[in-house]
Amino acid sequence: MRYAVFSDVHSNLEAFEAVLDAAKTSRVDSYLFIGDIVGYGADPSPCIALLRSLACPVVAGNHDWASVEKTPTEYFNEAAAEAVLWTRERLSEFERAYLCGQGLVHETPHFCLVHGTLDHPEEFDYMTDGGRAARTFYLLRQQICFVGHSHMPGVFVDDGEKVTYHGTEKIAIEAGRRYIINDGSVGQPRDGDPRASFCIYDTEASSVEFRRVPYDIASAQKKIRQAGLPGILADRLFLGR
Ligand code: ZN
Numbered sequence: 471m472r473y474a475v476f477s478d479v480h481s482n483l484e485a486f487e488a489v490l491d492a493a494k495t496s497r498v499d500s501y502l503f504i505g506d507i508v509g510y511g512a513d514p515s516p517c518i519a520l521l522r523s524l525a526c527p528v529v530a531g532n533h534d535w536a537s538v539e540k541t542p543t544e545y546f547n548e549a550a551a552e553a554v555l556w557t558r559e560r561l562s563e564f565e566r567a568y569l570c571g572q573g574l575v576h577e578t579p580h581f582c583l584v585h586g587t588l589d590h591p592e593e594f595d596y597m598t599d600g601g602r603a604a605r606t607f608y609l610l611r612q613q614i615c616f617v618g619h620s621h622m623p624g625v626f627v628d629d630g631e632k633v634t635y636h637g638t639e640k641i642a643i644e645a646g647r648r649y650i651i652n653d654g655s656v657g658q659p660r661d662g663d664p665r666a667s668f669c670i671y672d673t674e675a676s677s678v679e680f681r682r683v684p685y686d687i688a689s690a691q692k693k694i695r696q697a698g699l700p701g702i703l704a705d706r707l708f709l710g711r
Contacts, residue, residue: 471673472498472500472670473500473501473671473673474498474502475501475502475504475616475653475668475669475670475671475678476489476501476503477503477505477506477585477653477654477655478505478506478531478618478619478654478655478657478658479508479656479657480510480657480658481508481510481511481512481557482511482657482658483511483513483690484685484687485666485685485690486517486520486657487520487685488684488686489668489685490520491683492683493670500526501524501526502527502616502671503521503524503526503528503529504584504585504616505528505531505532506531506532506619507531507569508533508537508557509533509536509537509557510549510550510553510657510658510694511657511658511690511699512697512699513693515565522568527578528576529583529584529585530569530573530574531618531619532586532594533550533554534569534572536554537569538566540570541592548700549699549700552699553699553700556699575588575591577611577612578612579612580614580673581614582611585617586617586619587602587606588605588606588610588615589605594619596620597626597650597652600626600633603635603650604628606650607633610648610650613649614671615651616651616652617650617653618655619652620660621667622660623652623653623654623667623669623680625638626649626650628648628649628650629647630647638680640679643678644676651669651671653668654667654669655667657690658707662709662710664707664708664710665684665710666682666684667680667681667682667683668681668683669681687707690704691707692704
């Protein structure tokens with residue numbers, strides 16, 4: 471089975487479509503979504519419709535829940551909070567119910583999905599250091615935990631003695647080791663590379679590969695500006711920050 475693992479689309483339809491095209495070209499069988507389909511960008515409804523059409527496992531991100539008032543926006547920065555309010559006004563009843571219905575953790579025998587961390591997933595902490603990773607490894611019952619949220623692709627590896635951090639080179643999933651894998655962000659990368667990020671998890675080859683995909687950034691920016699959303703949300707797409 472080859473999965474395209476992706477998250478943090480953030481209402482960026484141009485980036486989302488580019489990633490799905492790349493996934494199809496890479497002969498992906500199925501998809502895993504790790505939260506934040508909405509927020510920041512100008513196309514919440516088309517992105518929700520496209521996600522639903524994939525009929526894949528989904529977990530909620532903080533922007534998804536904030537858009538349906540399931541989590542507060544007091545910890546959001548000003549532009550993010552403004553985008554949440556903008557999104558909230560544009561969701562249909564059906565879309566609201568869809569976002570409300572998404573849980574925080576999805577488990578299978580081999581992997582689990584969570585937007586932030588396994589300890590207190592409702593607090594949406596960032597998986598940014600070895601301490602946070604260690605707490606999630608402690609709770610992890612599978613070999614792999616896929617996460618999003620920080621928009622920084624990379625991998626934590628637990629070899630049974632210590633936790634180490636690795637960049638975005640292709641990784642082999644080896645027996646006796648466990649992995650926390652961050653797929654980066656489709657719609658608002660923050661690692662300095664503006665291309666959309668996702669990864670391909672191949673269960674037969676036991677590997678995870680990171681991918682970057684160029685997309686029409688100018689078109690996504692134009693929609694953000696025309697929608698009256700904060701200009702910074704358009705500007706940062708070109709910077710990948
Ligand atoms: Zn996000």
